Amino acid sequence: MTHDHDHDNELDPFAARVRALETILTQKGLIDPAAIDVIVDTYETKIGPRNGARVVAKAWNDPAYADWLKRDATAAIESLSYTGRQGEHMQAVFNTEETHNLVVCTLCSCYPWSVLGLPPVWYKAPPYRSRAVIDPRGVLEEFGLTLPKDKKIRVWDSTAELRYLVVPMRPNGTEGWSEEQLAELVSRDAMIGTALAREPQGEPA
Amino acid sequence: MNGPQDLGGQMGFGPVAPEKDEPYFHAAWEKRALGVTLTAGGMGAWNIDESRHARESLHPADYYSSSYYQIWIKALETLLKRHGFVTERDLAAGKAVDAAATPKRVLKAADVPAVLAKGGPCDRPVATPARFRAGDRVRTKNFNPTGHTRLPRYARGKNGTIEAVRDGFVFPDSNAHGRGENPQWVYTVVFDGAEIWGEGADPTLTVSIDAWESYLEPA
Numbered sequence: 001m002t003h004d005h006d007h008d009n010e011l012d013p014f015a016a017r018v019r020a021l022e023t024i025l026t027q028k029g030l031i032d033p034a035a036i037d038v039i040v041d042t043y044e045t046k047i048g049p050r051n052g053a054r055v056v057a058k059a060w061n062d063p064a065y066a067d068w069l070k071r072d073a074t075a076a077i078e079s080l081s082y083t084g085r086q087g088e089h090m091q092a093v094f095n096t097e098e099t100h101n102l103v104v105c106t107l108c109s110c111y112p113w114s115v116l117g118l119p120p121v122w123y124k125a126p127p128y129r130s131r132a133v134i135d136p137r138g139v140l141e142e143f144g145l146t147l148p149k150d151k152k153i154r155v156w157d158s159t160a161e162l163r164y165l166v167v168p169m170r171p172n173g174t175e176g177w178s179e180e181q182l183a184e185l186v187s188r189d190a191m192i193g194t195a196l197a198r199e200p201q202g203e204p205a
Numbered sequence: 206m207n208g209p210q211d212l213g214g215q216m217g218f219g220p221v222a223p224e225k226d227e228p229y230f231h232a233a234w235e236k237r238a239l240g241v242t243l244t245a246g247g248m249g250a251w252n253i254d255e256s257r258h259a260r261e262s263l264h265p266a267d268y269y270s271s272s273y274y275q276i277w278i279k280a281l282e283t284l285l286k287r288h289g290f291v292t293e294r295d296l297a298a299g300k301a302v303d304a305a306a307t308p309k310r311v312l313k314a315a316d317v318p319a320v321l322a323k324g325g326p327c328d329r330p331v332a333t334p335a336r337f338r339a340g341d342r343v344r345t346k347n348f349n350p351t352g353h354t355r356l357p358r359y360a361r362g363k364n365g366t367i368e369a370v371r372d373g374f375v376f377p378d379s380n381a382h383g384r385g386e387n388p389q390w391v392y393t394v395v396f397d398g399a400e401i402w403g404e405g406a407d408p409t410l411t412v413s414i415d416a417w418e419s420y421l422e423p424a
Binding site (some may be wrong): 009014015018019020021022023024025027028029030032034035036037038039040042043044047048083084085086087088089093097105107108112114117120121122124125126127128129130131133135136137139145149150151152153154155156157158159160161162165176188189191194 | 211212213214215216218220221222223224225229230231232233234235237238239240241243244245247250257260261268269273274275278281282285290291295296299300301302305308311312313314316317318321322323324325326327328347355356357359360366369372374389391393395402407410411412413414415416417
């Protein structure tokens with residue numbers, strides 16, 4: 001027999017609670033369950049960190065775009081068609097030789113959905129939210145990132161409706177790379193600030 | 206409120222433990238939780254500030270033992286009950302029992318892409334000019350409001366510098382409680398690590414918050 005359905009609705013009490021809520025709201029005509037399918041599909045397949053990576057790669061390759069991104073990130077990002085929920089008011093912050101940037105939301109889970117998609121569990125959980133502002137170096141060590149002792153660290157606590165995208169430094173040895181090739185070096189974590197851009201491994205793919 | 210959500214500088218939660226190649230969802234019900242939360246929000250009965258306040262109003266023991274999607278669903282039940290869409294009897298039965306309030310609108314599948322693409326901008330014109338300019342020294346208020354606020358405890362009563370004047374934004378402290386949007390100027394305020402954490406602070410650290418004007422006074 002096929003086994004392509006999932007069982008957690010039957011096994012997990014919280015799954016049952018969510019299903020009951022969806023049932024109640026649907027029966028009352030307050031929500032359209034098909035709308036849920038579209039939302040899930042959007043954030044599973046259409047909106048994710050590849051969006052942000054393209055923004056970063058373009059900024060690396062195009063000084064005029066980088067300047068625009070610095071001055072008006074919302075408009076610069078919108079020009080690549082990345083808009084919408086939890087990306088309405090964007091700020092791009094650029095890592096430099098002197099300063100490393102790290103983004104957190106200590107009060108909830110504010111995150112730039114339009115360029116990074118849905119946040120990972122750790123970003124929303126107490127260990128990261130509590131420690132990023134007081135012990136960022138300790139936090140970064142847990143991501144395998146050790147910064148030089150004299151590197152300045154700037155932590156951006158997203159307490160209002162501005163959403164922050166970190167633009168990591170462009171790795172050496174990537175001169176002449178296309179935006180598509182460069183984007184492959186930009187991870188989600190690098191755009192939160194818990195990682196750097198990947199070093200190139202030989203010639204681009 | 207000094208609730209469980211206000212986590213900056215708290216200790217004892219252990220390591221961050223990032224998950225390699227983390228999936229967007231860890232169970233099928235999380236997908237439905239995301240969608241139910243967004244579609245129910247689409248009725249337009251509450252705003253994002255009221256949602257956040259419902260989440261931070263969970264009992265601390267409940268908040269800290271819940272995953273974020275669990276926090277969302279528990280707060281959503283509160284909101285749905287508060288606004289007359291769902292009753293305890295509905296929840297106990299697991300199906301619709303009582304009649305519901307009439308929503309302003311129902312988010313249909315066909316409208317989802319446009320609604321998500323539009324988002325919910327919360328910048329607003331402010332009648333008065335900005336009180337502070339970049340470079341100004343400011344002190345954050347020391348207060349302990351029982352309602353919603355976006356000034357974290359660790360940044361209260363601290364001296365900092367205005368780094369940027371942003372825009373006028375809806376004021377969450379009133380908007381969360383149905384007392385109007387009352388937009389104010391928002392500023393990025395940067396603090397030295399030592400000003401916030403004192404003895405033993407990382408000397409290379411600066412921390413910024415985005416603060417509404419009424420959180421600030423001249424230093």
